[in-house]
Amino acid sequence: MRLHVDIRRHAYDDLAVLDGVAFTVEPGEILCLIGPSGCGKSTLLGIVGGLVRPTDGRVSTEGALPEGSLNPFTFVFQDFALLxxxxxxxxxxxxxxxxxxxxxxxxxxxxxxxxxxxxxxxxxxxxxxxxxxxxxxxxxxxxxxxxxALLLLDEPLSALDAQTRELLTEDFLDLWLRERTTAIYVTHNLDEALRLADRVVVLSRRPGRIKEIVTVGVPQRARRGPEAATTLAALRERLWSLIRDEAAIADREMVHG
Amino acid sequence: MADTALREPGAAVRFRGGGFLPGTSRLAAVAAFVGLILVWQAAISFGLVSPVFLPSPVEIASALRDLTMSGELWRHLSISLVRIGSGWALGTAAGLCVGTAMALFSLARSVGLPMVSALYPIPKIALLPLLILWLGIGEVSKTATIALGVFFPTVIAVYSGIDNVPRNLIRMAQSFDVPFRDIVWKIALPGALPSIMSGFRISVSTALLLVVAAEMIGAESGIGAFVLQAGNLMQTDQLMAGVTVLSILGLIVGAALSWAERALLAWR
Structure with missing residues (x-):
């Protein structure tokens, strides 16, 4: 199943949160969303999953659901949300x-x-x-x-310590490599994004706009190997250069806002 | 002031983390209780306090035994228990419904919050004369007084309990398309249970208080009426026996609620 996201604008009262965010998620890929705090990543995930009604825009699907699917989009939450x-x-x-x-x-x-x-x-x-x-x-x-058909993961590892995060990233990747469930993965962590993502959508500070969509281009299985190290380091530098200034400004906005 | 010992080479770091961790000791509780009874008995035995004004623990125990043997204690107690049970059940059922509605629906919240704020502080026993006028001097007015007293703390406990259920649990359920009714039964109410149980503690105490007050105002039977009658006849040993029964009743109910909390809230 392919997913088309086209959010022209989303705002809470007068506060614009998202502005012109459009992308397509291909079947079986992991798309990571990164960006500074408050840029609307989780809101965007909520819109995709039908938990937030967009001010202007729509999310649509193309293609059939997996056989036996009882629920097309499911969330994995940062704070687990267990009963x-x-x-x-x-x-x-x-x-x-x-x-x-x-x-x-x-x-x-x-x-x-x-x-x-x-x-x-x-x-x-x-x-x-x-x-x-x-x-x-x-x-x-x-x-x-x-x-x-689509897993929506909202910073699923950010509440965990670094070692557990490593272990769970490995396990999640193993699981995904076996099942290839399409996923949108929100994270602050560039390394996590580069371990998992096929493509990384970089959002600007609020109101969130797409700054760039970066294709990782190295198969997930090969990313631990030494051959991929240089490419991944360059990609990490690229991602950091895209969000560094935005994150610094957003941080000051958060403090003084 | 700075710790000078720390400035000396090789000095041990002084422990500063003590206190603010109070515990409980069952032995101390029992000892204090036994000690109080012994001092009380001694004060009367040595003539420091007149037994007319304060009967000794031995006299109270003797009166309790006589009342139990004659069946009079059970007669009064059973009547009070029926009033408490029916009033508490009615007030709790209504409170659960209204509290849940206020937590879930905007209209119920808009109407209910100011109503509860305005009516909760009224001492419900002050309404008993009015309820007697409306419902008669019989059982219904007493049950209604207790139900009213129980209703408000239950509403507040249920409303605030559901309101404080983490929103992420609700969103999680919505993300799985769980129907509204299931979200209420499987998330909102179980999540509110700790608050509801706390509300029960308050409402049971209120019911106990109100049954005694109502029976003192308009009844010929029940523990409250019995205590009042004993006081009027200066039978202070019987009066204190009645008060002791109320205290024991309160302890039993408290223990039952603690047991229920342990059983129902083991997940905490």
Whole structure:
């Protein structure tokens, strides 16, 4: 499924947040959104996922949904958004409960999602018993259990420590390489973007406009190798040069605004 | 003032992180309780306090035993319990509905918030004469007084509890197209449960308070009426026996609520 995003303008009252943001997400690609704080990345993701109504613009799809998809777009949230009173398995089952599925069908889908995310041994645990990384795995399992056409990840690793972030990035990449679920991934972290993305959309400070769409051009599997190091370093420098001044100005706006 | 020891080479860093971590000791609680009863008994045994004004713990225990054996205590207590139970159940059910509506719907919130703010501070026992005029001197007016007293803290607990459920949980459910009704039942109400349980603590205490007050004003039976009657007849041992029963009732209800909180909120 291909996704077309065309947001001519989005504002909260008089505060313009997005201005002329248009791009297409190709089937099976990871598109990363980066930009300074407050540039509207999460708002844009909310618009794509139907949680925020754009002031002027539309998001449309082209092509068929994956077979058995119960929900076309699902989110993975920065703060996990797990129901603390439910076990891991019950959290993963939550998005299935309002679908017409038998108990055995539901259990099978949950078991499969837990297996894919390495959570099978933690099915009965409560979120409070899990580390941050494991909680985010639950968030990912919950997003995958409905077989989405598009995963929307809103800074999914930013609440985690650096080591857990590394581990989870690896795991997410492994998962994506197996399944090739189309994804839009919001991050502040340039290295994370360069590890995962096929293309990186760089947004300006508020109101967010597309400054550039950078194609990474190195297959994800090859990015850990020494051959890719020079290319990735150059791309990192390029991305940083695109957002450095914007981020500095945005930071001052945030402080004094 | 600067710690001079730190300026000396090789001095150990002075610990400064103590205090502000109060704990509880069951032993201290029991000892204080037993100590109070012993001092009380001694004050009467040594003639420091007249037993007419304050009966000794032994006299109160004896009165309690007699009232239990005669069945009079149970007769009064059961009547009060029925009033508390029916009033609390009514007030809680109405409070849950109104509080939920206020938390979820703009119109209910717009109308409900000023209403609750205006009516909550009124001492509900002051409305009993009016309720007697409207509903008669029988059980209904007493139940209504208790229900009214229970209603407002329940509304506030439910409303604020749902209002404080993290919005990201609601958005998460919406992102999965979970129907509104399911979001209320599976996220809003369970998420509000800690606040609702706190509200129950307040509402049960209020119900206990109001049943005694209502029975003192307009009843011939019930613990409140019994305590008032004992006071009028200067039967202070019986009066204190009634007060002791109320205290024990409060402790039992508190313990039951603590148990329910542990069972229902184990996820916290």
């Amino acid at each position: 603390p009173w439910r076990s891991v398995a019950q959290n993963v089952a939550f998005p299935l409960e309002h679908h017409r599925l038998t108990a055995s069908e539901r259990d099978a889908l949950v078991a499969e999602a837990l297996r894919r995310t390495g959570l099978s041994d933690f099915a009965a645990a409560l979120p409070k018993q899990l580390s941050g990384g494991m909680r985010q795995r639950v968030g990912i399992a919950r997003a995958l259990v409905v077989r989405p």
